[in-house]
Amino acid sequence: MNFIRNPVNWAFAMLSMLMVPYGWSQKNSTESGYKELFNGKDLSGWYTYQRQPEPTSKVVGLKMEDGKYVEPIGLNKDPLGVFTVVELDGGKVIRISGEVFGILVTEEEFEDYHLTLEFKYGEKRYPPRENAKRDSGILYHSFGKEAARGGVWMSSVECQIQEGDTGDLWCVQATTAKVNVETDGDGKFKYNPSGPLQEFDWRGSRYCQRSFDYEKPYGEWNTLDIYAFGDESIHVVNGIKNMHLKDIRYYEADKSTPLTKGKIQLQSEGAEIFYRNIRIGPISKMPNL
Template identity: 45%
Template sequence: MKKAGLALAIFFCAIALAFTTTVKKDHWKSLFNGKDLSGWDTYLGPPLDDAGKPVTNEPVSLNNDPKQVFSVVKDNGENVIRISGEGWGAIISHKEYENYHLQLQFKWGALSWGQKKGKKKDSGLLYHSVGKYGADYGAWMRAQEFQVEEGNTGDYWGCAGGMADIPAIKKSETEYIYDKLGAMYTFSQESKQGRHCIKQGDAEKPSGQWNTLDLYCHGDTSMHFVNGKLMMVLYHNRQLEKGQELPLTKGKIQLQSEGAELFYRQIRVQPIDKLPAF
């Protein structure tokens, strides 16, 4: 009886521990309510011609979307966010985030527009977004970009003054590929290397299938994952402001419209106190 009682006690303790651990780790908050774009603003830059040049200097601007570039539609019975790509801009979270794990899913649609027509479909997850609207190409805030583009998802771009140090291998005068054992380079619009670093490897699924992106940000470091595979690690996230380098460790989230149709779903975020091991 004593052995049976002890075994039973251990069994219930294990269940209690498992439950406690699960509750402790699960702090996800959805950023898409499954109904509409509550919690997000929309912003569109000036209309562009097929060569990518502005037709006018006047942006369509904040929360003015006459062509419904940003909408919620049904996909196989599920409400998802559709970004048509007809115009350059973004949906922008109302809130700023710091020390977090962001997870979302995206898939490509069929449409492309203007200078992007017939080319790789393009978008982007912009994080640590700060400053004025339209600072980059008249369409996006200053930010760090987790590139979302066919074949290049996971790359880094610094937007409108965003900069970071990334270990990389120099492939050519203009191409640098992430490598955790590579030399440390600074990527920014002012640096010799430029503001673009190529991810390592490829994990994107064929066009039309859902992909999962995981972004981890803690302190001044961030990590890009595509379908569970690490693409790159960025160190010393910062921004160039009037010639001074300042920290860039928190900000809003932007999901780009950049000439291609795509869909987003299951957008959620939770706080973290450390980065995952890699």
């Protein structure tokens, strides 16, 4: 099931906008055309890719030179249990340990959709980010091969999930987007719907800060929604919009093309994090948020 320009799915879209509040039941999500990306049992419908581990991790049989790993763990191999399903807070959730930089990727690609999920930071942190903010991210409109950026990520647009920074934009390898911005005292760009449009791309200024931090205190579950329609997307944290991308594009052989679809990646990036209630459904227009 995907949502690539399917007129039948559009019929469900208005229902989804009217009927789907935060925390809806699985029954309601199914009836309104939404699909559970996490079945509550295992990682069916997803695949994994992991780059080379840090020297502090022990992976038998993986090539090392001068005390460092020099080859990736690769596709659908998980010797350290980076991506698992565990019991937490009364139900099954996806646990991403963070020990190795890696991605959990949908087998399907999607277009014109509302993606919603809940996340909660864990306790563990690993090199090279053992002293940094807990970090993960949703990389959407993902395309091409794994390891296009940083030896692990696919080309995509990222909705950052990081302590205090959830909703930030990162353009990940061969992608660009425009955002209405203001600049803070340090000259950094920050989303402001009343500001001028600024282009961000993977070759230079590829990062834009969300408008405000709407995360809940550490230890609580947060809700994240991503609305993607045409060449635009919106990031919503705990019910409040804090980022709006326009004119999302990708480059291939120096030619830019609107980027409107792709797979979804969940990042493992040095910190333990949990995900649950991951659902996606079609929309026929961008909501007025």
